[in-house]
Amino acid sequence: MADKDKMSVYEWEYTDSFERISSQRRHLPELRYFIDTHSYWAGGKTRHKPQAVILGTGIPEELVYAAGAVPYWLTGGSLATTAWSDELVPRDTDPVSRSILGYIQQPGGADYSDSLFIIPLVSDSMRKIAYLLKEQGRKLCLVDIPAQRQGESSERFFQRQMLEMSATVSAHTGTRITKQSVVSAAMLVSKARNALKVFLDISRDRTDIIFPAARLMVQDSYYRTFDLDGWTYHVQALTARVCALSRQYARVRSCPSVLLMGSPIVFPNYKIPFLIGDVGLDLTDCVDSTALKRYLCHSGKTLRGSRDRIIRNIASAWHQADGSSAFVSNDTLYRYISWLVQSRSIEGVVYHVLKGQIEHDFELPRFEELFARLGIPVFRLETDYQYQDLEQLRIRLEAFSEMLTQNRYKEVRKAK
Numbered sequence: 001m002a003d004k005d006k007m008s009v010y011e012w013e014y015t016d017s018f019e020r021i022s023s024q025r026r027h028l029p030e031l032r033y034f035i036d037t038h039s040y041w042a043g044g045k046t047r048h049k050p051q052a053v054i055l056g057t058g059i060p061e062e063l064v065y066a067a068g069a070v071p072y073w074l075t076g077g078s079l080a081t082t083a084w085s086d087e088l089v090p091r092d093t094d095p096v097s098r099s100i101l102g103y104i105q106q107p108g109g110a111d112y113s114d115s116l117f118i119i120p121l122v123s124d125s126m127r128k129i130a131y132l133l134k135e136q137g138r139k140l141c142l143v144d145i146p147a148q149r150q151g152e153s154s155e156r157f158f159q160r161q162m163l164e165m166s167a168t169v170s171a172h173t174g175t176r177i178t179k180q181s182v183v184s185a186a187m188l189v190s191k192a193r194n195a196l197k198v199f200l201d202i203s204r205d206r207t208d209i210i211f212p213a214a215r216l217m218v219q220d221s222y223y224r225t226f227d228l229d230g231w232t233y234h235v236q237a238l239t240a241r242v243c244a245l246s247r248q249y250a251r252v253r254s255c256p257s258v259l260l261m262g263s264p265i266v267f268p269n270y271k272i273p274f275l276i277g278d279v280g281l282d283l284t285d286c287v288d289s290t291a292l293k294r295y296l297c298h299s300g301k302t303l304r305g306s307r308d309r310i311i312r313n314i315a316s317a318w319h320q321a322d323g324s325s326a327f328v329s330n331d332t333l334y335r336y337i338s339w340l341v342q343s344r345s346i347e348g349v350v351y352h353v354l355k356g357q358i359e360h361d362f363e364l365p366r367f368e369e370l371f372a373r374l375g376i377p378v379f380r381l382e383t384d385y386q387y388q389d390l391e392q393l394r395i396r397l398e399a400f401s402e403m404l405t406q407n408r409y410k411e412v413r414k415a416k
Contacts (some may be wrong), residue, residue, distance in 0.1 A: 010080035014042050017268040021214045027245065030238040031214060031232055034221045037231070041224040048072065048110040051173055055129065056098055056144060057223070057290050058120035058326070060318045062298070063166045063311065065185035065228075068175025072110070073223035074100045077266030079385040081106060089125075094356030095385040096264065097125035101132070112138070116172040118165065120145050122282060122326035123359065128146045145326045155319050162315035163308060179307040186314060190297035192228050195235040197294035202242055204284050204344075209245045212283035213273045220267040255282040256404035257345055261337065261367075262352040262360045264288040268386050272352055275394055279401045281348070285340060289323045292336055296321050325359040333363075338370055348377050348404045350397075355384045377403060 018035055051070030053062050057075060064071045081102030082095055088105070089098055104112060119130045120143045132138055143161050146154040170177045196219060203210050218235065225231040258281045265272060265286060276283045303312045323333035340346070349371055353360050365382065371378050379400040383389055 008069060009083075010042075010078060013078055013268045017213070017217070017270050020270075020274060021211060021217055026386060028210060028214075028238070028241060030234060030241050031218075032217055032353065033234045034218050034238075035100055037221045037224050038217065042268075050110055050112070050115050052169055053112065053115045054118045056096075056120055056122065057125065057293075058122050058324055059118055059143060059165070059242050059321070060162065060314055062185040062189040063162060063182070064118070064169055065188060066182040067169035068173040068179050068181075069116075069169060070226055070228075072073060072115070074103050075220075075223055075264070075266050076100050076103075077220075077269050077385075078102070079269060079387070082385055089128065092356055093128075094123075094125055095354055096266070096357070097123070097129060099266075099385065101129055104133070104136065115139065116141055116169060118143065118169070120326075122324055125356075139172065140166055142171075145322075145324065147326060147328050148327075149319070149327065149331070155316055158319045159312040159315040162318075163311055166311055172319070177307065179310065180308055182314075183303050184311050186298040186310070188228055188302055188315065190299065191292050192222065192232045192235075194297050195232045195239070196222060199235050199239040199242070200294070202239055202246070205251060206242060206246055207277075207282050207284070208249065209242055212277060212286070213270050216265060216270065216273055216286055225268075256347040256401065256408055257282045257284045258342065258348040258350055258404070259285045259287065259337075259346045260350045260352060261287040262364075263354040263357050264290070265352065270352070271387060271390060272381065272383070272393075275390070275397055276350065279394065279397045281350075281397070281401050283415065284344065284346070287333075287337060287340065289325060289333065292321045292323045292332060303366070325357075330363055332364065337367065341371070341374060341376060346376060347408065348400065350377065350400075351378055351380045355381045355382060377407070 018039070021031065022035065052069035053074060054064070055071045055074050057073070061071045076096035076099035078099050082098040084102035084105040085098045088101060103109060116139045117133055119126055121127055121130065122145050129155070130140060130142055145163055146157055148154060166177055199218065200215060203215055218238065221231065258276065260272065260276065260283055265288070273283055273286070296317055298317065299316065301303045302308055302317060321332060323330060323336065351364055351367070368378055377400070379397070381393065381396070383393060
């Protein structure tokens with residue numbers, strides 16, 4: 001496929017998602033900022049020259065901010081960018097890794113000539129990408145994520161990794177990390193995370209006011225902004241608008257509520273959230289390895305002591321809260337999901353698996369046992385970034401939606 005054709009697919013992906021979400025701008029004008037944030041990042045309106053590029057979401061970004069760099073995140077999400085990596089990796093490579101690598105190869109994309117690539121080694125694919133980038137002469141900072149949480153030993157190992165990473169980023173940017181810069185960065189990130197958490201909590205059961213896909217777009221824009229403080233302000237403004245509308249209109253829930261979990265859903269590839277809404281399901285929660293970050297807000301004793309002590313505290317908090325599928329036993333995510341489905345009205349679970357991300361399939365039996373005990377049906381959905389399977393997925397999701405609706409009727413009859 002010619003680069004021009006690939007760019008057309010790339011532009012269509014973003015435009016299609018923007019158009020479906022933009023219909024809500026009449027009563028939520030604050031969404032314009034988040035659409036513009038994604039558009040600015042994706043459209044190349046300015047030629048970015050990022051200092052620090054993070055592959056995936058497995059790095060405490062407050063430490064990158066403290067070293068004088070604004071993180072430039074590559075998290076995948078685009079079908080078109082997978083084509084730009086075709087000559088570098090096998091087609092069976094998972095689409096997230098292929099998309100990330102494709103963004104780096106994108107014609108007319110960001111200028112990575114002087115970028116430091118921070119790569120958490122959370123999978124074999126990431127290790128292969130690191131090798132390919134090294135072969136291209138890129139500057140790398142590799143972060144090894146322990147596959148098991150083995151008490152203090154793995155925690156100390158991760159602390160050392162974060163101290164070394166901070167020093168590497170500092171040397172690259174030429175900015176000395178101080179105690180004050182670490183504290184300021186931690187407070188900046190904590191404020192943003194808390195604002196996002198409040199927004200998602202308040203808007204969760206108000207799909208009549210804001211589409212689930214729009215909520216996800218706001219969440220994903222965290223990884224597209226170059227002004228985190230300004231982004232936080234706009235999240236708070238959107239939250240205030242949703243609160244005001246919630247007071248005006250009573251909530252009416254007529255569709256079964258579902259939890260979407262498993263492989264990450266990344267903008268602009270929102271075909272699954274869109275489909276869930278199209279078949280008459282209410283997507284109230286979307287959980288992946290980033291979900292627990294919203295609860296990781298630093299204050300009090302975490303930010304006391306020397307500079308290195310604070311970095312260690314941040315690393316420890318991150319290590320304990322990390323819900324990455326890189327862990328052999330993902331207990332943190334399991335406990336969170338267990339709490340979530342028991343504290344909220346979840347009627348069904350859509351377990352999303354991207355082809356090639358077998359680590360999520362390894363986790364599925366454990367979650368199936370949990371949901372079976374709670375009487376919550378699970379629908380496993382395997383796909384990739386292609387759109388050719390839309391109708392097949394629609395038929396299967398419609399059947400799942402009908403089953404959940406019938407379950408609801410049965411509960412009503414039992415209550416009588």
